[in-house]
Amino acid sequence: MTQSLEQQQESAGSPFGLLGRKLGHSWSPRIHTTLGSVPYDLFEREPNEVEAFIRKGTWRGVNVTIPYKRDAARLADERSPRVERLGAANTLVRRPDGTIYAENTDVLGFSLMLQRFCGRRLGTTAEELLSGKPALVLGSGGASAAVQAALEDAGARVSVISRSGTDTYETLVARHADAVLMVNATPVGMYPNCPATPVPEDDLARLKNLAGVLDVIYNPTRTGIVLAAERLGIPAETGLSMLVAQALRSSELFQDRKLDVSLVDQIESQILSETGNVILIGMPGCGKTTTGKRLARVLGRPFVDIDDAIEANTGENAAHIIDTRGEQEFRRIESRITGEYGAHSGLVIACGGGVVTVPANYDLLHQNGTIAFIDRPLSDLETVGRPVTASKGVEALARERMATYHAWADVEVASTGSPAGNARAIRDLLGL
Known part of the structure; x- marks a missing residue:
């Protein structure tokens, strides 16, 4: 019978890992790599497999997540006062004599x-x-x-x-x-x-x-x-600092040595830097899309243009939706698509110029992102193919939106006149 990758890793003696039923994406392997408790693998197990895994596995230390924390406490040979108090453990350590110690580093x-x-x-x-x-x-x-x-x-x-x-x-x-x-x-x-x-x-x-x-x-x-x-x-x-801090305390038990608590700040900063979205806002034609593409290449991240995402989702471009169904319907669609991508991590996102006209969009963007406002002189803005700009005029749009651009922005970049220059300026401001 062919063994699964996880079973092969376990048989080979993978010493550390995370035990759960459905783990999906987890930052724990990345965190523990920095902490030194490696190799660190993900162990997905069904309820009927948990007792054998804990009692007979070859691991040296495992973190335990839902729904197995109470099983971890029950199956351990010795429990810390915290585990006795709560009846749940998220960390198990196999001692040299084979006995299992349970702790709750949460x-x-x-x-x-x-x-x-x-x-x-x-x-x-x-x-x-x-x-x-x-x-x-x-x-x-x-x-x-x-x-x-x-x-x-x-x-x-x-x-x-x-x-x-x-x-x-x-x-x-x-x-x-x-x-x-x-x-x-x-x-x-x-x-x-x-x-x-x-x-x-x-x-x-x-x-x-x-x-x-x-x-x-x-x-x-x-x-x-x-x-x-x-x-x-x-x-x-x-709770990112809690996630990292509990991992640090677990890793200390796994490795039987003290770790510098400053690692919590270091790892948290690294994760935030790598996973936070960079959001570009500004007037129509200020260069958000071209700047965003260049910035995404520099950072090695996926790029999303919200207007393009709307067209891919609906089969209609922004101008056609506004012309045939009105700006209000376009804003509703724009908010839905903005929410979908704003909930993801590690993206560079270029928004339409009117995204700031819907106050609820701020939370959708800010929840995972840093917002950069590209401020380009009105006389330099590209206006071709922009129906809202054509109907209202650049100056009128600026009066409506400029205060909100400033209010939403975490950083502001005076346009350099080139996508490469704008991308460098944003990267430098954000320390990426």
């Missing part, structure tokens, strides 16, 4: 994320912020249990918000208006269903004591709840 990872967030964004410690104070955790699953443990260790009075029971989303504001921290531990807002949020922005705005919002989701980079918090001026952060 708690450790969130604790590091929390301390870093409090220090960098709030100018305090987790204990100073939370001791004796109310904190809210959205969701009651496995991730929630780890978050609750870390918050309780920092002294917080934790309330869990779920869809049923006493503390629900409907009673959140009435019962918990004094909360100082909110943590999303639900999957709401996770790719590809983004940028959804479990708590409406209006409810966040009514929590007047809220000092910060955290989300354990790390894809997209900015979830719906984080985007809402940003608009309200509330410091907020998603």
Whole structure:
């Protein structure tokens, strides 16, 4: 019988990896390569295969994800106090004598994320912020249990918000208006269903004591709840640092040595640099498409022109849709396509000039991207084949849109007059 690639790797003694049922894309191999726990493979197993894999496998250390964290705790020979407390483990280590030790580094990872967030964004410690104070955790699953443990260790009075029971989303504001921290531990807002949020922005705005919002989701980079918090001026952060921090703590156990905690920042920065989209906005004819193609070649990334994507999806170009069905229908289609590509990672995206006329498009682009505004003199803009420009005029469009271009932009580039020059300027500004 021919062995699968995973079985061949396991037979050959792949020492480290991630155990789960359906793993898909995972950043764990990349993270552990930097940390030194290699080779690191993905082990997809069905429920009836888990016990044999854990008890009889040749691995030295494995991370465990849903739905096997409770199995990992049950099948271990020794459990850390955190695992005993939660009944779940995300890290298993096979000792030289063959016994298996279970740890929950999700708690450790969130604790590091929390301390870093409090220090960098709030100018305090987790204990100073939370001791004796109310904190809210959205969701009651496995991730929630780890978050609750870390918050309780920092002294917080934790309330869990779920869809049923006493503390629900409907009673959140009435019962918990004094909360100082909110943590999303639900999957709401996770790719590809983004940028959804479990708590409406209006409810966040009514929590007047809220000092910060955290989300354990790390894809997209900015979830719906984080985007809402940003608009309200509330410091907020998603869970990439937690993912990396828990991996660092796991890797220390795998390798039986301490690792420099600065690796968390280093790996997080690398991932964000490689996976964040670069979004180009600006007036029609400013050179977004030609600049985007050049920038994509330089960075070795896929390039997407939203107008081209609309034509590929509908079979009609922008001008034809606007002429036959009106600008409002075109904007609806444009928003749908923008959302599809904005949810992806690692792209260079050139938007149509009017993308900024729909406020909801900002979240679709900003959730995974850095927005660059190409500012070209109006007299230099290309106007041929641009129906909205032809009907309204360049100056009128500029009056309508220019303030929004500036407001949406993370960086602004004065057009150099050439795609290559613009691409270099954007790359340099973003440090790519």
